[in-house]
Amino acid sequence: MPRIARASTLEPMDKQALRLRQTLTVGLGARSYDIVIGTGLLADAAVFGTAAAAPSSAQALIVTNTTVGPLYADRLMQTLSQRHARVSALSLPDGESYKNWETLNLIFDDLLRKGADRKSVLYALGGGVVGDMAGFAAACYMRGIAFVQVPTTLLAQVDSSVGGKTAINHPLGKNMVGAFYQPRLVACDLETLNTLPARELSAGLAEVIKYGAIYDMAFMAWLEENLDALRALDPRALAHAVRRSCQIKAEVVTQDERESGLRAILNFGHTFGHAIEAGMGYGAWLHGEGVAAGMVMAAELSLEMGLTDDSAFAQRLRRLLARAGLPTRGPLIHPADNAGRYLELMRVDKKSEAGQIRFVLTGAAGRAIVCAAPDALVRRVIDRCCAAP
Amino acid sequence: MPRIARASTLEPMDKQALRLRQTLTVGLGARSYDIVIGTGLLADAAVFGTAAAAPSSAQALIVTNTTVGPLYADRLMQTLSQRHARVSALSLPDGESYKNWETLNLIFDDLLRKGADRKSVLYALGGGVVGDMAGFAAACYMRGIAFVQVPTTLLAQVDSSVGGKTAINHPLGKNMVGAFYQPRLVACDLETLNTLPARELSAGLAEVIKYGAIYDMAFMAWLEENLDALRALDPRALAHAVRRSCQIKAEVVTQDERESGLRAILNFGHTFGHAIEAGMGYGAWLHGEGVAAGMVMAAELSLEMGLTDDSAFAQRLRRLLARAGLPTRGPLIHPADNAGRYLELMRVDKKSEAGQIRFVLTGAAGRAIVCAAPDALVRRVIDRCCAAP
Numbered sequence: 001m002p003r004i005a006r007a008s009t010l011e012p013m014d015k016q017a018l019r020l021r022q023t024l025t026v027g028l029g030a031r032s033y034d035i036v037i038g039t040g041l042l043a044d045a046a047v048f049g050t051a052a053a054a055p056s057s058a059q060a061l062i063v064t065n066t067t068v069g070p071l072y073a074d075r076l077m078q079t080l081s082q083r084h085a086r087v088s089a090l091s092l093p094d095g096e097s098y099k100n101w102e103t104l105n106l107i108f109d110d111l112l113r114k115g116a117d118r119k120s121v122l123y124a125l126g127g128g129v130v131g132d133m134a135g136f137a138a139a140c141y142m143r144g145i146a147f148v149q150v151p152t153t154l155l156a157q158v159d160s161s162v163g164g165k166t167a168i169n170h171p172l173g174k175n176m177v178g179a180f181y182q183p184r185l186v187a188c189d190l191e192t193l194n195t196l197p198a199r200e201l202s203a204g205l206a207e208v209i210k211y212g213a214i215y216d217m218a219f220m221a222w223l224e225e226n227l228d229a230l231r232a233l234d235p236r237a238l239a240h241a242v243r244r245s246c247q248i249k250a251e252v253v254t255q256d257e258r259e260s261g262l263r264a265i266l267n268f269g270h271t272f273g274h275a276i277e278a279g280m281g282y283g284a285w286l287h288g289e290g291v292a293a294g295m296v297m298a299a300e301l302s303l304e305m306g307l308t309d310d311s312a313f314a315q316r317l318r319r320l321l322a323r324a325g326l327p328t329r330g331p332l333i334h335p336a337d338n339a340g341r342y343l344e345l346m347r348v349d350k351k352s353e354a355g356q357i358r359f360v361l362t363g364a365a366g367r368a369i370v371c372a373a374p375d376a377l378v379r380r381v382i383d384r385c386c387a388a389p
Numbered sequence: 390m391p392r393i394a395r396a397s398t399l400e401p402m403d404k405q406a407l408r409l410r411q412t413l414t415v416g417l418g419a420r421s422y423d424i425v426i427g428t429g430l431l432a433d434a435a436v437f438g439t440a441a442a443a444p445s446s447a448q449a450l451i452v453t454n455t456t457v458g459p460l461y462a463d464r465l466m467q468t469l470s471q472r473h474a475r476v477s478a479l480s481l482p483d484g485e486s487y488k489n490w491e492t493l494n495l496i497f498d499d500l501l502r503k504g505a506d507r508k509s510v511l512y513a514l515g516g517g518v519v520g521d522m523a524g525f526a527a528a529c530y531m532r533g534i535a536f537v538q539v540p541t542t543l544l545a546q547v548d549s550s551v552g553g554k555t556a557i558n559h560p561l562g563k564n565m566v567g568a569f570y571q572p573r574l575v576a577c578d579l580e581t582l583n584t585l586p587a588r589e590l591s592a593g594l595a596e597v598i599k600y601g602a603i604y605d606m607a608f609m610a611w612l613e614e615n616l617d618a619l620r621a622l623d624p625r626a627l628a629h630a631v632r633r634s635c636q637i638k639a640e641v642v643t644q645d646e647r648e649s650g651l652r653a654i655l656n657f658g659h660t661f662g663h664a665i666e667a668g669m670g671y672g673a674w675l676h677g678e679g680v681a682a683g684m685v686m687a688a689e690l691s692l693e694m695g696l697t698d699d700s701a702f703a704q705r706l707r708r709l710l711a712r713a714g715l716p717t718r719g720p721l722i723h724p725a726d727n728a729g730r731y732l733e734l735m736r737v738d739k740k741s742e743a744g745q746i747r748f749v750l751t752g753a754a755g756r757a758i759v760c761a762a763p764d765a766l767v768r769r770v771i772d773r774c775c776a777a778p
Contacts, residue, residue: 059743101490112561117742140529140566142739143556144647167532172501177529179568258533350531353506354448 022243026162026250028257031182035162035246037239041150041189042075045082048148048187059116060084063107063134064125065094068152071195076125076150084121088114092130097283099129099169101177107137121146121184127153127200128160128287132178135166139181149183152192154204154238155288158211158245161186163253163266169282173348174274180258188246190238198231202325203288205230206269208241209320210295211248214268214360214368219244220320227323265368267351268360269295272330272382275345279333292326297385302361304377307369313362330386338386339379411632415551415639417646420571424551424635426628430539430578431464434471437537437574448505449473452496452523453514454483457541460584465514465539473510477503481519486672488518488558490566496526510535510573516542516589517549517676521567524555528570538572541581543593543627544677547600547634550575552642552655558671562737563663569647577635579627587620591714592677594619595658597630598709599684600637603657603749603757608633609709616712654757656740657749658684661719661771664734668722681715682774690770691750694762702751719775727775728768 021038041047060080064073069091080087090110092103111120122145124134131149138147149161167178193201205227212220222240223230229237249266256263273294276285299314318328334341346357356372363369410427430436449469453462458480469476479499481492500509511534513523520538527536538550556567582590594616601609611629612619618626638655645652662683665674688703707717723730735746745761752758 101494105490108559108566109561112559112565112737115737115744117744118739119742140568142565143554143567143569165532170497170501172498176501176531177497178532179529180532348501348504350507353508355504355506 020239022239024243024246024250026182027254028164028182031164031257033182033184033186035186035188035250037157037188037190037242037246039189039191039235041187042072042192043079045079048080048083048185058084059086059114059120060088060123061107061111061114061116061120062087062089062123062125063092063130063137064089065092065127065130067094068126068130068192072125072152072192076123080123086114089125092133094129095283096129096169096277096287097281099133099282101168104133104137104168107134108141111137111141116141116145118142118145121148123148123150124161124183125150125152126156127151128156131156131161132166132175133168135164135181135183136168136178139166139179144181146184147181149186151186151188153196154193154201154242155207156204157188157190157193157242158204159207159249161188162246162249163263164257173350174278174282176350186246188242190235190242193233193238198325200286200288201231201233203286203292205324206288206292206295206321206326208245209317209324210266210268210291211245213295213299213317213362214265215248215252216244219248220316224316224320227320231324264351264358264370265360268362268368269293269298271346271349271351271357271359272297272342274349275342276330276333278345279341280331285327285331289327292321292324293328293330293385296321296328297330297381298359299362300385301359301373301378301381302363304381305361305371305373307361307363330382332386339382342382343375343378409628411628413632413635413639415571416643417553417571420553420646422571422573422575424575424577424639426546426577426579426631426635428578428580428624430576431461431581432468434468436576437469437472447473447508447510448475448503449477449510449512450496450500450503450505451476451478451512451514452481452519452526453478454481454516454519456483457515457519457581461514461541461581465512469512475503478514481522483518484672485518485558485666485676486670488522488671490557493522493526493557496522497530500526500530505530505534507531507534510537512537512539513550513572514539514541515545516540517545520545520550521555521564522557524553524570524572525557525567528555528568533570535573536570538575540575540577542585543582543590543631544596545593546577546579546582546631547593548596548638550577551635551638552652553646562739563667563671565739575635577631579624579631582622582627587714589675589677590620590622592675592681594713595677595681595684595710595715597634598706598713599655599657599680600634602684602706602751603654604637604641605633608637609705613705613709616709620713653740653747653759654749657751657757658682658687660735660738660740660746660748661686661731663738664731665719665722667734668730669720674716674720678716681710681713682717682719685710685717686719686770686774687748687750689774690748690762690767691752693766693770694750694760696750696752696758719771721775728771731771732764732767 024035073089122138124131151157151161164182167175170176269291273290276290413424511527513520540546540550553571556564559565658680662679665679
């Protein structure tokens with residue numbers, strides 16, 4: 001009966017949700033910006049109409065990729081042509097393996113060929129890779145031009161488009177070359193998630209679950225309740241998950257823009273996760289998949305370290321991630337010395353200091369802490385948490 | 390007799406000058422830093438000893454080039470080894486033509502191979518090219534690590550090492566990809582100028598003369614008085630010229646860090662100058678040589694525009710530049726349409742907006758203003774001020 005009662009109210013509420021516009025502000029002084037979450041944003045010039053987002057009489061370049069461009073670039077181009085004298089789109093090859101200097105240079109080439117000046121605005125239409133590259137290009141082109149994030153994946157909406165981290169990969173490490181550079185606006189159009197492959201939706205859910213695990217156990221409980229609705233793309237559920245995730249990220253980033261302290265907790269699962277991504281070759285595992293397995297490993301390491309004796313938390317995390325369609329075990333990344341290869345990769349991670357790896361661990365459920373760990377314990381966790389050959 | 394009187398007091402004053410240490414502070418809030426000017430700095434660990442300049446327990450990398458490295462890298466390495474656990478040096482190929490992504494990537498490769506973490510410090514030992522590349526590498530490596538400028542050319546000491554502009558060139562434009570990124574310290578060791586080729590000393594004097602021309606006519610008069618002493622590397626004269634130049638640049642930069650207004654006056658001569666550099670192929674003309682001819686052209690354009698009727702100023706500028714060993718006429722950069730090619734190159738300059746070229750012109754002597762100019766007048770100036778075929 002309660003199920004039916006909820007279902008009967010769903011339709012009108014959904015219609016309401018479709019018209020919903022929610023705005024969060026990331027308060028960073030002169031670099032503050034809004035995150036707009038809702039539906040139909042791509043077709044609404046008013047969303048992009050603040051003076052801060054779009055300097056007047058400016059040229060606009062939409063940076064997108066060969067997957068997202070055909071779906072949404074025309075719509076956005078039409079909308080932006082109401083705000084900018086000249087609007088064009090540049091389609092990059094799709095995938096993490098293209099997040100490098102060569103692809104970044106395509107953006108610079110295009111901007112220079114079109115005579116883009118310092119007042120030009122870059123729009124990043126796509127997932128995290130497009131956002132990272134367009135953001136870094138905006139940070140560097142003529143030493144900085146305005147840019148706007150229009151994330152079209154769940155991962156980008158809840159994570160990479162908020163917080164101002166931009167970067168490209170280097171053959172020796174992920175996101176090694178980049179800048180802290182804030183967008184002027186983030187516009188999360190939930191409708192774009194309708195065309196997102198299920199595997200990528202799951203990868204985004206990994207980061208959503210992370211926010212619960214490190215910051216808000218009530219949100220974790222809400223996720224346990226609503227995970228099926230999220231996977232079914234229920235707009236009300238999506239709106240709540242994206243909003244709460246962005247809120248948590250904004251709260252953390254506002255307190256620590258340049259990752260000197262608190263912000264590090266957002267890397268829960270990322271130390272192991274980055275090693276998985278690098279060890280498998282960028283693109284083989286999605287970022288969110290690496291983070292999912294990495295969070296389980298971090299939770300297990302917390303137990304191993306004696307920081308908590310709450311083994312129920314690791315179990316709960318594992319169950320939720322599995323329901324989200326995510327891996328809960330790491331891959332084997334070396335045939336002979338798997339743990340050694342993980343350690344080697346983690347030591348060159350940006351978060352390591354003087355060769356000491358910094359892990360984000362969970363003290364008590366919902367409380368993240370950053371610390372080092374003895375190699376022997378890390379090895380034991382890797383051996384236990386990675387897939388058998 | 391006055392000449393002899395001055396000569397007789399020179400020796401003891403020179404010895405004093407050799408021990409002289411002067412410190413200016415560039416006040417940019419949390420990004421403030423000191424400029425130390427003097428002799429013997431490279432061998433003095435105390436100069437590099439502030440906590441801000443060198444985070445403790447850190448690895449240091451000296452970025453230099455194949456010309457400057459053999460002369461000074463060992464000395465600096467020895468000095469820095471008193472402050473850092475690990476110090477190494479990386480020698481880049483010398484020259485503006487190497488100021489590109491490929492060379493920049495050598496720095497990233499080296500940092501990653503050595504496992505350099507976020508607490509590492511980059512030292513730029515060399516001229517403007519080394520400073521621009523090391524600075525941009527520091528801005529991007531792991532999204533920002535500390536860096537210190539140790540400029541060894543007059544140009545770098547009075548200009549490029551102060552103000553936080555870093556960049557690399559793009560085939561379609563100079564300094565098109567870069568960042569505003571402040572050093573933690575600038576250490577100008579005047580002794581390094583003893584090994585500077587005369588042509589490069591002259592190129593540095595172009596920027597010194599610029600500060601007089603745009604900001605301080607008393608300094609311009611002092612330069613007319615002391616130009617021979619500067620070319621003879623008189624340490625007292627050098628110390629004054631470097632200090633006053635840095636003071637003027639710091640005053641301007643402090644008021645306008647990101648070049649939204651006043652800072653543009655520092656580009657006097659640079660609009661024409663960049664076109665000369667690009668038109669001749671980077672490296673053929675030194676930056677200071679392009680700026681010298683460019684300043685004459687800008688002064689002539691000011692007359693042409695009727696902003697001033699003080700033709701004596703352009704004449705005075707021309708005479709001073711010639712005494713400094715600098716060109717006062719631009720080169721021909723196109724066999725058929727020389728002025729057209731200049732205009733084309735100036736239109737893609739970073740300072741242009743919506744295709745409109747912004748010139749820094751001189752209203753009255755010592756008063757710089759930024760404005761646009763009709764193509765016809767610009768053409769006339771180019772035709773008059775460029776060398777005959």
